[in-house]
């Protein structure tokens with residue numbers, strides 16, 4: 001197994017409040033890893049450690065352990081955060097296109113990176129939209145506002161924007177929570193298509209979704225990692241009674 005993200009004894013706190021305790025996980029490259037567990041157990045916190053966007057929260061800090069991407073410790077002081085966030089794309093629960101055209105949403109990061117050539121930009125935009133299974137829906141309205149798209153389309157636009165940067169890792173924090181079942185299914189199909197090229201880590205509340213679209217599942221509870229294994233194992237024959245209770249809906 002090729003490990004993309006290596007997490008060792010990771011501890012994290014918001015001020016005095018401990019949010020993660022000694023998390024150990026080897027997240028495989030080019031697979032989908034699902035993080036599940038009841039609300040407040042630390043899923044988003046763990047996800048946000050991977051691209052260090054927790055840094056923006058005052059008083060939030062890693063209190064121990066390490067998190068490495070392809071062997072490089074991302075907690076180092078001298079890490080280039082812009083480069084880290086290019087390497088690690090992220091999609092949120094509430095889809096959040098920028099208040100600009102469909103085209104400009106996807107071209108945004110390339111423009112920031114200094115690409116000015118119109119043809120090059122158009123190619124990046126088309127490729128990213130195709131990869132996000134959105135090209136056919138939007139190719140005739142690229143100049144229109146992103147806000148005119150349906151919710152599911154806006155989320156796929158956010159995925160196109162994230163992959164336009166050519167990241168290696170894609171983080172998704174409950175990406176379907178605000179979508180209807182059909183739009184959810186489209187995102188799941190897309191995740192399936194993307195995983196050959198990206199390492200995907202997805203937080204989901206939807207057990208059916210975790211079992212459908214992930215290869216590995218991590219069950220978290222009260223800031224600890226209870227169990228991390230092949231998704232099939234977690235759902236068919238979990239090793240911990242707590243995991244079984246959660247996936248069968250006894251609590252959460």
Ligand SMILES: Nc1ncnc2c1ncn2[C@@H]1O[C@H](COP(=O)(O)OP(=O)(O)O)[C@@H](O)[C@H]1O
Nearest residue numbers: 014017019038039040041042043044045046057
């Ligand atoms: N910005 C914050 N400041 C203080 N505590 C926070 C903050 N964000 C999350 N927490 C706390 O950290 C714990 C883990 O939260 P979170 O990672 O959001 O859980 P999940 O995504 O599993 O619902 C919770 O107890 C939550 O209240």
Ligand SMILES: [Mg+2]
Nearest residue numbers: 043044045203
């Ligand atoms: Mg969360």
